[in-house]
């Protein structure tokens with residue numbers, strides 16, 4: 547692999563001036579990582595691939611505004627998170643973050659215990675992933691988006707809030723609920739964890 | 741001694757600046773909270789294993805091949821998903837909604853029996869959902885105008901169209917609400933409409949100054965915040981019904 551950031555800087559500079567070949571280098575280099583983020587938020591390969599396209603299309607039209615304060619990868623991921631939130635919102639399932647007072651009655655994970663395989667923890671990570679996915683799928687979209695940005699992307703809660711277009715309190719709350727639900731989903735196997 | 745809550749432990753785990761200042765010293769003294777922090781870390785660590793389906797070496801190249809033709813034709817040509825289609829579909833739904841309400845009030849024989857046969861409660865629920873969804877779309881637009889730094893003049897034209905669509909949709913919502921006697925929500929939608937109409941009528945070559953003014957209007961009247969609250973209340977109502 548090439549030296550990530552140094553290579554980006556040169557390609558970014560050329561892409562900012564409309565150099566398509568340079569932009570191509572950036573697309574090829576970052577597409578997989580952008581896909582991973584979009585997949586975690588949508589849980590759907592086709593949607594995630596569409597979001598990759600959306601992200602780079604947007605990035606191309608905004609190239610001249612990229613100021614280099616964040617790394618190019620970080621900037622792309624922010625675009626991807628924003629686009630994906632918009633996409634999810636545009637579908638009917640998006641519920642928006644619940645207000646703190648309405649937090650009491652979220653869906654218990656009825657089906658999850660049966661969906662989880664027996665607690666053999668020598669499972670390979672692919673198996674572990676397969677077991678975890680139902681837990682993540684059972685989060686609301688906003689919870690999963692918030693959790694993905696905080697846990698996997700390492701965004702601070704204030705940045706998560708900005709991407710979701712909500713107050714930091716609401717973003718924090720979505721993350722709390724996501725973590726609580728995910729932990730509960732582990733309970734059937736949790737007693738056997740190391 | 742007051743122990744750390746799960747929420748506080750989560751903030752500590754993610755090293756958030758909002759984590760309570762005393763958390764670290766408490767953790768060093770309290771075995772119980774240390775154990776709780778340990779199991780939180782272990783369980784969250786478990787989720788690190790979860791990844792997207794692996795993509796092959798060619799994924800970047802395939803992504804480029806799909807993208808390249810779209811770059812030529814400017815930002816309007818994207819992948820399958822387009823917000824515009826959704827606005828149009830929703831306007832259709834709003835019209836249906838008004839029909840549903842008219843059906844409830846004026847029992848005209850010409851109306852489809854499916855609509856006429858809905859119970860008051862079902863109608864109320866449909867209305868709550870529709871208005872909440874409408875506000876959700878308003879919220880997205882307001883958020884984009886107020887936060888998204890891509891809202892430069894050249895990108896603003898699309899927002900203006902959406903504002904216009906939403907203003908029309910809002911009219912239908914208000915008619916339905918008025919039939920239902922929901923005057924409080926109708927009044928709130930009037931405020932929202934005033935903003936949408938203003939946004940829809942910004943000049944063709946809108947400048948940074950006009951956009952800044954719109955943003956200020958969103959902030960000063962805490963419009964966005966109110967939209968969220970009303971939407972959230974409607975969602976709660978909808979769940980109860």
Ligand SMILES: [Zn+2]
Nearest residue numbers: 743744770773
């Ligand atoms: Zn303690």
